[in-house]
Amino acid sequence: MSLPLILINLKTYKEGMGPRAHAIATAAQQVAQESGATIGVAPNYIDLHPLSKHFMIPVYAQHVDGSAPGAHTGQVTAEAIRMAGATGSLINHSERRLTLADIETSVRALQAQKLVSVICSNNEITSAAAAALAPDYVAIEPPELIGSGVSVSKANPEIIRRSVAAVHDVSPNVKVLTGAGIQSGECVRIAVDLGTDGVLLASSVVKADDPKAVLRDLVSKI
Ligand code: G3P
Numbered sequence: 001m002s003l004p005l006i007l008i009n010l011k012t013y014k015e016g017m018g019p020r021a022h023a024i025a026t027a028a029q030q031v032a033q034e035s036g037a038t039i040g041v042a043p044n045y046i047d048l049h050p051l052s053k054h055f056m057i058p059v060y061a062q063h064v065d066g067s068a069p070g071a072h073t074g075q076v077t078a079e080a081i082r083m084a085g086a087t088g089s090l091i092n093h094s095e096r097r098l099t100l101a102d103i104e105t106s107v108r109a110l111q112a113q114k115l116v117s118v119i120c121s122n123n124e125i126t127s128a129a130a131a132a133l134a135p136d137y138v139a140i141e142p143p144e145l146i147g148s149g150v151s152v153s154k155a156n157p158e159i160i161r162r163s164v165a166a167v168h169d170v171s172p173n174v175k176v177l178t179g180a181g182i183q184s185g186e187c188v189r190i191a192v193d194l195g196t197d198g199v200l201l202a203s204s205v206v207k208a209d210d211p212k213a214v215l216r217d218l219v220s221k222i
Pocket of ligand 1: 181
């Protein structure tokens with residue numbers, strides 16, 4: 001069985017861009033190498049290409065537009081993120097919601113480029129709907145806990161359990177992540193024990209004085 005994915009969304013935190021994005025990716029790669037865990041980062045678009053080229057860890061976009069290449073000013077296509085070296089992309093993050101039709105178009109665009117798709121969802125019903133679109137991952141994140149410092153693993157383990165069941169009822173092949181307030185190895189352990197394939201997190205690593213120490217703790221119980 002493969003180890004869980006720990007995916008760090010750098011969002012647009014000032015502590016997660018430019019040199020600091022590079023420092024977090026350096027720490028993630030080092031902790032991944034010493035632990036054997038899979039640790040990925042999702043930087044903003046400006047940092048996507050340099051991080052993808054410089055590091056061996058998976059690098060994800062935070063959003064992708066489903067448009068084909070052509071006359072679409074201001075959009076970022078799946079082809080562009082593949083050419084930048086990305087592994088895949090988040091879709092429909094709580095801070096970047098899309099319509100259902102847009103989500104499907106984005107998943108298909110990523111699949112056409114052989115990139116990994118991670119659809120974010122907010123509860124078990126939307127998780128089931130997301131699973132019906134056949135992405136690689138559905139990432140369940142209760143919005144009220146995002147950035148709160150309160151871990152979904154501890155505050156609402158039932159939503160994780162129900163979402164894993166809802167996704168696997170639709171398709172056992174779709175993997176599940178959970179996120180919101182994840183901050184320790186214990187949070188990761190609980191999430192995995194509830195049936196997920198990993199976690200999606202941000203502030204506990206990005207805003208930490210010592211991201212490497214937090215990353216070491218995150219992988220300590222897997
Ligand atoms: O994408 C991850 C995110 O929404 C969770 O944020 O800060 O609660 O780990 P945070």
